[in-house]
Amino acid sequence: MRISLPGDKSLSHRALMLAALAQGTSTFTNLSPGVDVAATRRCLEQCGIPIKDRGNKVVVTGGGGFKTPENDLDAGNSGTTARLLMGLLAGTGIKTRIVGDDSLSRRPMDRIVRPLQEMGAKIHISARETLPLVLYPATLNSLDYTIPVPSAQVKSALLLAGLVSEGSVTVKETIQTRNHTELMLQALGVDIQLSDKNVTIGSAKQTIPKFSMVIPGDPSAAAFPAALVTLLPDMEITFDGLLLNPTRLGFFHALRKMGGDVTWKTKKRVLGEEVGTLTVRSRLLHGLRISGDEIPALIDEIPILAVLASQAKGETVVRDAGELRLKESDRIKSICENLRRMGTRIQELSDGFRILGPARLRGAAITTYGDHRIAMAFAIAGRVASNETRLDNPDCVDISFPGYHKLMSQIAR
Numbered sequence: 272m273r274i275s276l277p278g279d280k281s282l283s284h285r286a287l288m289l290a291a292l293a294q295g296t297s298t299f300t301n302l303s304p305g306v307d308v309a310a311t312r313r314c315l316e317q318c319g320i321p322i323k324d325r326g327n328k329v330v331v332t333g334g335g336g337f338k339t340p341e342n343d344l345d346a347g348n349s350g351t352t353a354r355l356l357m358g359l360l361a362g363t364g365i366k367t368r369i370v371g372d373d374s375l376s377r378r379p380m381d382r383i384v385r386p387l388q389e390m391g392a393k394i395h396i397s398a399r400e401t402l403p404l405v406l407y408p409a410t411l412n413s414l415d416y417t418i419p420v421p422s423a424q425v426k427s428a429l430l431l432a433g434l435v436s437e438g439s440v441t442v443k444e445t446i447q448t449r450n451h452t453e454l455m456l457q458a459l460g461v462d463i464q465l466s467d468k469n470v471t472i473g474s475a476k477q478t479i480p481k482f483s484m485v486i487p488g489d490p491s492a493a494a495f496p497a498a499l500v501t502l503l504p505d506m507e508i509t510f511d512g513l514l515l516n517p518t519r520l521g522f523f524h525a526l527r528k529m530g531g532d533v534t535w536k537t538k539k540r541v542l543g544e545e546v547g548t549l550t551v552r553s554r555l556l557h558g559l560r561i562s563g564d565e566i567p568a569l570i571d572e573i574p575i576l577a578v579l580a581s582q583a584k585g586e587t588v589v590r591d592a593g594e595l596r597l598k599e600s601d602r603i604k605s606i607c608e609n610l611r612r613m614g615t616r617i618q619e620l621s622d623g624f625r626i627l628g629p630a631r632l633r634g635a636a637i638t639t640y641g642d643h644r645i646a647m648a649f650a651i652a653g654r655v656a657s658n659e660t661r662l663d664n665p666d667c668v669d670i671s672f673p674g675y676h677k678l679m680s681q682i683a684r
C-alpha cells in the first residue's frame with residue numbers, strides 16, 4: 272500500500288503565520304486539514320489577514336497589516352496556535368485577548384510570557400499563568416535567552432517576536448527541538464544564524480518574501496499507520512511526500528531499535544525541509560529504553576510507542592518525559608490508565624512509565640480525555656485486541672487528522 276498523508280501540522284501553523292508577515296500573496300497546498308490549523312487560520316483572519324481557499328490551495332495575503340480583532344482569538348485545543356501567536360502578535364501594535372478550550376486553559380503559558388516580557392511585551396495573564404491572556408501594544412527589544420524546558424513552541428514564539436523586534440534575538444536550547452521555524456526563515460532569506468542548539472535573528476526588522484509550498488505529509492500522523500502495519504501480519508506501507516526532518520524522526524529510530532522494519536529516503540528539499548518516502552513492514556518487536564535528549568524528537572509519538580511496547584517482548588522504559596503531563600491531556604496518566612485497562616503490565620513513573628510486554632490486549636472502554644493522540648493510539652490498540660474497544664470521544668482525532676479512522680479501516684481490511 273502507498274499513501275500520501277495530510278500536511279504536517281507544525282509546518283502548516285508556521286506557513287500561515289509567516290505568510291501573514293510576508294510581502295504579497297503566498298500559496299499553500301496540502302495544508303493540515305485538522306481543527307488546530309483551522310484555529311490558527313481563523314485567528315489570523317480575525318486580525319485582518321485575508322486567507323482564501325482556491326481549489327485545493329490556500330492563499331494568504333500578507334504584509335503584516337494586523338488589526339485589533341473585534342473578538343477574542345480562540346486557539347481552541349491548539350497549544351501551537353496560542354503560543355506561536357503570542358510571539359507573532361506581541362510586537363505588532365495591536366491588542367488581542369487569547370482564549371482556549373478547557374484543556375488548553377490548563378496548560379502553562381508562563382514559559383512564553385516571561386521571555387516575551389523580558390523583550391518588552393505587555394501581557395496581562397491570570398495568577399495561574401494560563402489562558403485567557405491579553406496582549407497590549409508594545410515595542411520589543413533584544414533578547415538572549417536559554418530555554419529552561421525543551422520546547423519548540425517557546426523557541427518559535429521568540430523567533431517570531433524577533434522578526435518584528437528592534438534588537439537581535441538569540442534563543443539557546445539545552446536539547447534540540449524541532450527546528451521548522453528557523454529552517455523556514457533561513458530558506459526565506461531572513462538574517463538568521465543557526466547552529467544545533469542556538470538561533471540568532473538579526474537586529475534589523477526582517478522582510479519576508481511571499482512564498483509557495485506544498486506542505487509535506489505529517490510524520491507524527493504517519494507513526495499511527497506505521498504502528499498498525501508493524502503489528503499486523505504480512506503488511507507493508509509506503510508514505511510518499513513525507514516530511515523527513517531529523518528532529519521529527521525519533522519514533523522511527525525507536526521503532527527500528529525495537530526490531531521494526533523501517534527505511535526512509537530523502538528525495539528533495541522543500542523550504543529547507545527534507546521530504547521523501549518512508550516504508551514500514553510487519554515485524555515482531557522487543558522493548559527499549561528512551562530518555563534524555565532522545566525525548567523531544569518523539570514527544571508526540573509516545574502514546575503510540577507505548578501501544579507498540581505493550582506488544583513488544585521484554586521491558587520498555589520511558590524516562591525524562593515529564594512534559595507529557597502538560598500536553599492536551601496528562602499523557603502519562605492517559606497512557607497508563609488505558610493500557611492497564613486493556614491488560615498491560617505498566618508502571619506509572621513521575622516522568623514516564625515502565626511496560627513489561629508482550630500483553631494479550633483485551634478490548635476496553637477508553638477514556639481519551641479529548642486528546643487526539645490518545646484516541647489515535649488506542650484505536651490501534653483496539654484493532655489488535657480481543658473483543659471490542661470503545662473510545663469515549665473518537666471524533667477528537669479531527670484535531671490533527673480528519674479521516675483517520677477510515678484510513679485505519681482501509682489498512683486493516
Ligand code: S3P
Binds near residue numbers: 351421423424425
Ligand atoms: C510543537 C511543539 C511540541 C509538540 C507540539 C507541536 C510545535 O510542543 O508537542 O505538538 O509545532 O512547535 P512543545 O514545544 O511544547 O514541546
